[in-house]
Amino acid sequence: MTTDEHVVLVDEAGNATGTAPKSSVHGQDTPLHLAFSSYVFDEHGRVLLTRRASQKVTWPGVWTNSCCGHPLPGERLEHAVVRRLAHELGLAADRVDRVDLVLPRFSYRAVMGNGVVEHELCPVYRVVAAGSPSLNPEEVDEARWMPWKEFTDGVLSGLLAISPWCREQVPLLDALGADPLGWEAAPEAELPPAARL
Template sequence: MTSDEHVVLLDGEGNPIGTASKWTIHGAETPLHLAFSSYVFDEHGQVLLTRRAGHKLTWPDQWTNSCCGHPLPGEPVRSAVIRRLSFELGLRVDSVDLLLPRFAYRAAMDNGIVENEMCPVFRVLASSDATPNPEEVGAARWLPWKQYVDEVLSGEIPISPWAGEQLPLLVSLGPDPLAWPVADPADLPPAARL
């Protein structure tokens, strides 16, 4: 990724209001911007967890969902999901399904850095093995979905704030992640409806 990578800035309704450098917006007053979260599953319903690389600006060394990222200006969110999974984990994607079109969160680190995102959540099916890019990912592991849920809820696996907020919403979709209903793309924030 280049140092001039830009993100899409949003108003409170999810409309695009401009762009800014990804490397300059994250601080104590991070503006609302467009992102995504993805959960990669294999054919057995196991989920791929990743630990963020230790040099990441936000939540370094933190276990989280499979992959997060920011669509580039003018890039469809599904394309951004596929691009980042290839870059971060070397994955070949079989399918990308929208689950939580309107998920948004704001979280602050102890050092004052804030993340502030409208962050649609996707289920991804992948049949290739993950090859983590050390620039992005410190570790990766596959877990049965129920084990992941149980270990997060018990505190055995501390996870990123966004993954923690997403968990009960995903659990409410049912016990089998491969059978979760697909959401309507019309429910995405306007900036994500490309």
């Protein structure tokens, strides 16, 4: 993360209200801002789980979905997804076969034990990619592939410890169908206004 990287601030309706340095928006009074979550699948429908780096400000060392991030001001969300996959997991664009919007309006607020808040309007993407990840240790401590049903069963039963946003997303994704490679993509028109470029 560079100190001058900015995120897009949004209101409850998803309209952009300005920008702020990324370094300033994760604290005890975190403003609602635009982000994304992505779930990377291989050709067999296995999902790539990652454990957040231990030096992360929010939820360090916690297992979560494949990759999360923030679009830069003026950046299309799917471009931000591909950019962060390359940065965090070494999955270059030529290894990404599909990037599909699946939950266009997901939003959440979560509070860590130390009071740090994550507050994001966070559309969710399904990514189909080939090859093994090459982890950036500044972002990811560990990664593993898991069959989708095993993952969802673990999260829905409460037996699998996972990040709070992922815990909220999984029931919504599960409702899309048992085969993640067969989920219908959502139209881009359903994205919040700030994400429609």
